[in-house]
Amino acid sequence: xxxxxxxxxxxxxxxxxxxxxxxxxxxxxxxxxxxxxxxxxxxxxxxxxxxxxxxxxxxxxxxxxxxxxxxxxxxxxxxxxxxxxxxxxxxxxxxxxxxxxxxxxxxxxxxxxxxxxxxxxxxxxxxxxxxxxxxxxxxxxxxxxxxxxxxxxxxxxxxxxxxxxxxxxxxxxxxxxxxxxxxxxxxxxxxxxxxxxxxxxxxxxxxxxxxxxxxxxxxxxxxxxxxxxxxxxxxxxxxxxxxxxxxxxxxxxxxxxxxxxxxxxxxxxxxxxxxxxxxxxxxxxxxxxxxxxxxxxxxxxxxxxxxxxxxxxxxxxxxxxxxxxxxxxxxxxxxxxxxxxxxxxxxxxxxxxxxxxxxxxxxxxxxxxxxxxxxxxxxxxxxxxxxxxxxxxxxxxxxxxxxxxxxxxxxxxxxxxxxxxxxxxxxxxxxxxxxxxxxxxxxxxxxxxxxxxxxxxxxxxxxxxxxxxxxxxxxxxxxxxxxxxxxxxxxxxxxxxxxxxxxxxxxxxxxxxxxxxxxxxxxxxxxxxxxxxxxxxxxxxxxxxxxxxxxxxxxxxxxxxxxxxxxxxxxxxxxxxxxxxxxx
Amino acid sequence: xxxxxxxxxxxxxxxxxxxxxxxxxxxxxxxxxxxxxxxxxxxxxxxxxxxxxxxxxxxxxxxxxxxxxxxxxxxxxxxxxxxxxxxxxxxxxxxxxxxxxxxxxxxxxxxxxxxxxxxxxxxxxxxxxxxxxxxxxxxxxxxxxxxxxxxxxxxxxxxxxxxxxxxxxxxxxxxxxxxxxxxxxxxx
Numbered sequence: 001x002x003x004x005x006x007x008x009x010x011x012x013x014x015x016x017x018x019x020x021x022x023x024x025x026x027x028x029x030x031x032x033x034x035x036x037x038x039x040x041x042x043x044x045x046x047x048x049x050x051x052x053x054x055x056x057x058x059x060x061x062x063x064x065x066x067x068x069x070x071x072x073x074x075x076x077x078x079x080x081x082x083x084x085x086x087x088x089x090x091x092x093x094x095x096x097x098x099x100x101x102x103x104x105x106x107x108x109x110x111x112x113x114x115x116x117x118x119x120x121x122x123x124x125x126x127x128x129x130x131x132x133x134x135x136x137x138x139x140x141x142x143x144x145x146x147x148x149x150x151x152x153x154x155x156x157x158x159x160x161x162x163x164x165x166x167x168x169x170x171x172x173x174x175x176x177x178x179x180x181x182x183x184x185x186x187x188x189x190x191x192x193x194x195x196x197x198x199x200x201x202x203x204x205x206x207x208x209x210x211x212x213x214x215x216x217x218x219x220x221x222x223x224x225x226x227x228x229x230x231x232x233x234x235x236x237x238x239x240x241x242x243x244x245x246x247x248x249x250x251x252x253x254x255x256x257x258x259x260x261x262x263x264x265x266x267x268x269x270x271x272x273x274x275x276x277x278x279x280x281x282x283x284x285x286x287x288x289x290x291x292x293x294x295x296x297x298x299x300x301x302x303x304x305x306x307x308x309x310x311x312x313x314x315x316x317x318x319x320x321x322x323x324x325x326x327x328x329x330x331x332x333x334x335x336x337x338x339x340x341x342x343x344x345x346x347x348x349x350x351x352x353x354x355x356x357x358x359x360x361x362x363x364x365x366x367x368x369x370x371x372x373x374x375x376x377x378x379x380x381x382x383x384x385x386x387x388x389x390x391x392x393x394x395x396x397x398x399x400x401x402x403x404x405x406x407x408x409x410x411x412x413x414x415x416x417x418x419x420x421x422x423x424x425x426x427x428x429x430x431x432x433x434x435x436x437x438x439x440x441x442x443x444x445x446x447x448x449x450x451x452x453x454x455x456x457x458x459x460x461x462x463x464x465x466x467x468x469x470x471x472x473x474x475x476x477x478x479x480x481x482x483x484x485x486x487x488x489x490x491x492x493x494x495x496x497x498x499x500x501x502x503x504x505x506x507x508x509x510x511x512x513x514x515x516x517x518x519x520x521x522x523x524x525x526x527x528x529x530x531x532x533x534x535x536x537x538x539x540x541x542x543x544x545x546x547x548x549x550x551x552x553x554x555x556x557x558x559x560x561x562x563x564x565x566x567x568x569x570x571x572x573x574x575x576x577x578x579x580x581x582x583x584x
Numbered sequence: 585x586x587x588x589x590x591x592x593x594x595x596x597x598x599x600x601x602x603x604x605x606x607x608x609x610x611x612x613x614x615x616x617x618x619x620x621x622x623x624x625x626x627x628x629x630x631x632x633x634x635x636x637x638x639x640x641x642x643x644x645x646x647x648x649x650x651x652x653x654x655x656x657x658x659x660x661x662x663x664x665x666x667x668x669x670x671x672x673x674x675x676x677x678x679x680x681x682x683x684x685x686x687x688x689x690x691x692x693x694x695x696x697x698x699x700x701x702x703x704x705x706x707x708x709x710x711x712x713x714x715x716x717x718x719x720x721x722x723x724x725x726x727x728x729x730x731x732x733x734x735x736x737x738x739x740x741x742x743x744x745x746x747x748x749x750x751x752x753x754x755x756x757x758x759x760x761x762x763x764x765x766x767x768x769x770x771x772x
Contacts, residue, residue: 120624121624121627124624124627124628124631125631125635128679129679129680130624132623132624149679153677154677182620182682183679306673306677307673307676307677308670308673308674308676308677310673311666311669311670312670312673315666
């Protein structure tokens with residue numbers, strides 16, 4: 001069965017065939033034929049963003065909250081270059097998105113035409129793969145392959161660059177099942193290595209599961225299997241920022257997030273363990289701290305679908321290449337068939353040690369006086385929203401770390417944050433993407449005032465599509481994390497880390513027709529949060545918090561896990577040495 | 585690019601250079617990379633090397649299977665064993681890459697390079713040049729009364745040696761193809 005149609009129609013047809021229901025985009029000259037086709041159909045909803053970066057982050061938010069690929073559509077030249085930050089963000093965090101870019105007609109490519117940019121050249125290092133499609137007959141096949149590549153193996157962003165004449169010309173539509181591809185990453189792990197790991201689990205005295213975003217990317221089955229494995233073995237489990245939710249925060253074996261701003265007990269356990277089981281994490285520098293002092297006494301196993309992640313920074317003893325869900329299933333089977341053994345006596349001693357570390361209570365804070373502590377604001381937000389069908393996005397900075405510390409995540413795909421790239425301005429558009437995917441859910445973006453301003457134009461989008469996203473801004477009138485580093489490292493010289501000339505957020509919300517709430521008193525906080533939750537529409541919540549609060553605990557850069565700085569009264573004056581300072 | 589000239593090895597405190605110390609001996613490896621003959625694939629491979637700070641000592645590329653639409657890229661690179669493994673893994677995950685073979689570790693291989701030498705001179709110099717060319721089995725592919733163009737094939741070391749000898753004899757210009765390599769024996 002062959003169908004003749006224009007390239008523009010093919011794009012829309014391929015999106016429909018791939019099960020896409022929403023596209024985030026912004027029109028322009030080079031994508032007008034595609035927009036014309038979108039206008040003439042009812043299968044796909046188009047969400048008009050206010051800036052192309054917003055479109056890509058919204059697609060990312062959609063992808064993370066659903067496990068399905070997100071789609072963005074932008075024009076040539078500036079449309080494509082504005083998408084670059086979002087593409088890089090998705091590459092770093094392994095988020096499957098398809099970005100369609102218009103291009104000047106094929107016969108004008110290379111002539112410095114109006115709104116021409118070398119899109120495939122610019123996006124080559126920030127995509128998993130990209131294509132410039134020069135023939136309409138090949139367009140449908142490339143579209144289908146783009147979805148395949150974005151979603152299989154280690155997921156990531158792809159770009160399909162489509163010249164305008166290719167959109168206008170007529171060609172033959174290819175169905176997805178007719179498309180041949182050689183891209184077929186290995187998903188099943190090597191059984192010998194899996195058995196090796198099962199054996200190590202049987203004898204480990206101080207084991208720990210160190211999980212990451214790969215568990216979430218692998219799908220709900222992976223989280224399910226992980227929970228089963230943790231329950232069956234009784235081993236403690238920690239997670240990276242990206243992996244929050246794959247094991248429930250209320251779970252018995254949960255010891256909290258690890259890393260630079262992770263929990264004391266989690267980092268100490270990582271440092272002192274004798275068997276580290278890395279599941280879908282990548283030994284990021286925010287996790288490892290000083291490499292040569294990273295968990296010196298442990299054997300390390302690493303489950304990852306990307307061969308280049310294994311042995312990249314940390315030498316591992318048991319590498320297992322494969323998809324997390326497939327490997328965990330085999331691991332459980334092998335371990336069970338060998339008799340479900342663990343060294344119960346020593347693991348119980350290990351738990352005793354971990355519980356001692358927990359007693360430090362590294363997240364304790366005191367809410368006193370009339371100024372809201374950001375930790376208090378998030379604790380109250382957690383208390384008042386945890387029973388809701390809730391999705392949390394964040395921007396990047398101190399508020400992001402506090403959100404990770406003080407909010408609890410019970411399920412995967414509920415936590416959208418920019419981990420690898422650390423993109424300020426990610427959270428608001430991402431929350432729009434999440435709300436599009438889950439119209440009835442409570443979607444909150446925990447933000448800082450500086451991050452939020454980076455993509456504030458999307459308030460127009462939220463209003464236009466009646467998306468009741470809650471923007472919970474912890475406003476300290478500072479670039480908090482920058483300020484914290486300047487305090488710790490640069491002699492308290494606060495160079496350009498003030499947010500000067502801030503808008504009145506309540507009036508700003510009202511200017512867009514949204515609701516604004518200002519809260520500056522801890523006694524009013526609960527009522528104000530309830531007011532936010534009860535309002536059916538976008539809310540801008542301006543929560544004025546303590547201006548000089550630092551985010552603790554913290555592993556100073558260049559230091560190992562067991563040299564954390566804990567909360568208040570900590571000696572921070574000389575915490576970071578010069579050789580650690582370069583590591584940001 | 586940075587306006588400053590950054591000396592090799594001077595950035596050991598960068599966050600992006602946190603290599604463990606367990607293997608710091610550099611080795612040279614020859615990699616054969618079979619790729620889809622698509623536009624941009626060479627840029628992708630080169631971009632990987634420059635973007636991640638790997639070395640390229642030599643690189644050759646040409647289509648080797650017209651019907652199968654395949655090109656072969658032969659890369660000679662230097663790095664610690666861990667870096668070499670990273671390079672192979674990173675190359676392997678490029679969508680258009682079909683196969684990566686490390687000819688240095690996967691059994692024995694033959695490596696050849698072709699070079700053209702322009703040697704300008706007269707009298708004894710000229711006679712010495714053609715005598716040495718004969719020893720090295722280089723062919724004369726162009727000649728005038730005061731110049732030769734020699735064609736020489738061999739390992740990179742042989743070509744280096746020939747260049748050293750020709751230097752005092754009026755060597756003006758060299759064109760080298762870079763290394764082409766295949767594994768020995770029936771195995772592919």
